[in-house]
Amino acid sequence: MGFLSRFVPLLGSALRSGRATVKRMTPLIIIYGSTGTGKSDLAVELATRYNGEIINADAMQLYKGLPIITNKLTTQEQRGVPHHLLGSIELGEDPWVVTQFKKEATKMISEIRGRGKLPIVVGGTSYYLDGLLFEGRVVDNQPALEGGASNRDELAAKHPILTDTPEAMLAKLREVDPVMADKWHPNDARKIRTSLEIYFATGRRASDIYAEQRSKKESKWASESRARDHDLGEILLFWLYAQREVLNERLDKRVDRMVQNGLLRETAEVYDYLRQRLAAGETVDRSKGIWQSIGFRQFEPYLTAERETPDSPGLDKLKLAGIEDTKSATRQYAKYQVRWMTMKTISSLQEEKLLDRLYLLDSSDIQRWNAEVLDKGVELTRQFLAREPLPPATGMSEMAREVLAGTVERSNRQDTPCRKTCEVCKKTLLTEELWQAHVTSRKHLKVVRAAKKRQLIPAHAVPSRALVAATPVCAVPEDTAPTINHL
Ligand SMILES: [Zn+2]
Known part of the structure; x- marks a missing residue:
């Protein structure tokens, strides 16, 4: 008998009806958190x-x-x-798409349960976790195309527009599915293409399919009194969070440690493997997979120089630049992970009525990691498995209150999608919030200052802070994956 048998309570209804039906608990623990917060530990x-x-x-x-x-x-x-889905694919293979991860992880969850054990999913890749949790709600807010790559190639052969420029694709999309066309940034070729592919493959608009999924889900929730029943069982979520400055410092030190431990040896391994494949005349899609990993791309200039001009006096400089670039890419990735959590995951959890199962644990102070992360995580898990009432998530720490309350408040605001283009920077923003963020950003202000100096633009053409403050705020997140995105 597994340990779960100790946590199998009788349902109240079963007791009342006098029948001895026992419902087995199917718990699942999911740990979110950016790199360097101690998730794996x-x-x-x-x-x-x-x-x-x-x-x-x-x-x-x-x-x-x-x-x-x-x-x-x-x-x-x-x-x-036992650790699963770790080291499952070869270096040169494509990374798993969300649907594939979901399939493998779901299978693994049931196998672990079959052994009477508790599945714990821990991850850095936010869209894998979101994909696993929010079925039918694919990351891009549009339905996935069935059949994968081969289907894609077939479609492209039939519809040459799919390999045309982003502008041409967007014009076509505007014709067939204007709702979707309005959603995507004009430069986001990938999303525009996917919307078109769905239209060509199914003969239906992606926006209609999505609207249908949404209303199905809403009616499903409405008809269930226990909205928390998830297909995956009963879920407890942790979010390991560290204050940004503290985390950045920690990440910098970690990169130094990685270099000491042989980061460059591994990087060279990947580099030589890539060279080999290219030399063999293979085509390598470097826009995804291991080629995009932080710590590889950043050292490429150094490795190239090391092999081609090994006596160059500039080698050390290139190496140091690689270390600095790796640090800054790691910091950016951590920031991106937090942003994904606050902009996407939390509102999805809210929709799924799972938000009260999300516990933020403050991992800012390494000296207090045991007290703040370990002890609290262990106690919450105990209460969860024993089906004891769980404490409010905002009461776990000052940080939890601050971050969770702020995030929830933001995601509760009315969506006011809007499309505005900053003529100064030639940048299109899809929501009021992003617009506001843009016109107050350092980059925008710098461009404006420079343009003013050259007297290229009259002052009234520049959106001012005062004007921005008066505009309503909306919280539709744009998928702003930075270039350091892992896939
Ligand atoms: Zn601008």
Whole structure:
């Protein structure tokens, strides 16, 4: 008998009706958090205490090898806890798309449960976790195209517009599905193409399919009194969060440590492998997979120089630049992960009525990690598994109150999608909030100052802060994946 048998309570209704039906609890723990917050450590601690097994949801850790680049726990740090979906694909393989991750992870969850153990999903790749949790609500807010790559090629052969310029594709989309066309940024070729593909493949508008899914889901929730029943079982979510400046400093130190531990050796391994494949005449799509991993691209100029001009006096400089670039890419990635959480995941959790199961644990102070993250995580998990009432998430710490309350308030605001173009920067923004962020950004103000100096634009043409403050704010997040996005 697994440990879960200790946590199988009788349902109230079963007691009242006098029947001895017992509902087995199917708990699932999911750990969100940016890189450097100690997610993997918490997962191992929970697994050792509650008989768990861990499922990796970090796209880069899906790759075999490269323990330093991908920040994998060592065997010793795994402390005998089974880890799944870790090192599952070869270096040259394409990364898993969301649907594939969801399929594999769901299968793994049920296998772990079959062994009477507790599944713990821990991840850095936000859209993997979101994909797993929010079924039917694919990351881009548009339905996925069935059949994957081969289907795509077939479609493109039939509809040459799919390989045309973003402008041409957008014009076509505006014709067939204006709602979707309005959603996407004119430069976002990938999303525009997907909307078109869906139209060509199904003969239906992506916007209609999405609207249908939404209303189905809403009526499903309305008809269920226990809205918290998720297809995956009963869910407890942790969000490991660290104050940005503290985290940045920690990440910088980690990169230094990675370099000491042989980051460059691993990077060279990836680099030589890439060279080999190119030399063999293979085409390599470098826009995704391991080629996009932080720590590889940043050292490429150095590695190229090292192989081509090994005696060059500039080598050290290139190496230092690689280290600095890796640091800044890591910081940006952490920022992107937090932004995804606050802009996307939290509103999805709200829609799914799961928000009160999300616990932010403050990992800012490493000295207090045990008290703030470990002890609180362990106690919450105990209460959750014992079906005791859980405390309010905002009461867990000052940080939890501050961050959660602020985020929820933002995502509760009315959506006011709007499309505005900054003529000075030639940039199109899709929501009021992003517009506001843009016109108050340092970059915009700098461009404006420079333009004013050259007297290229009259003062009245520049959106002022006062004007911005008077405009209503909306919270529709644009998918602003920076270039350091892992996939
Ligand atoms: Zn601007």
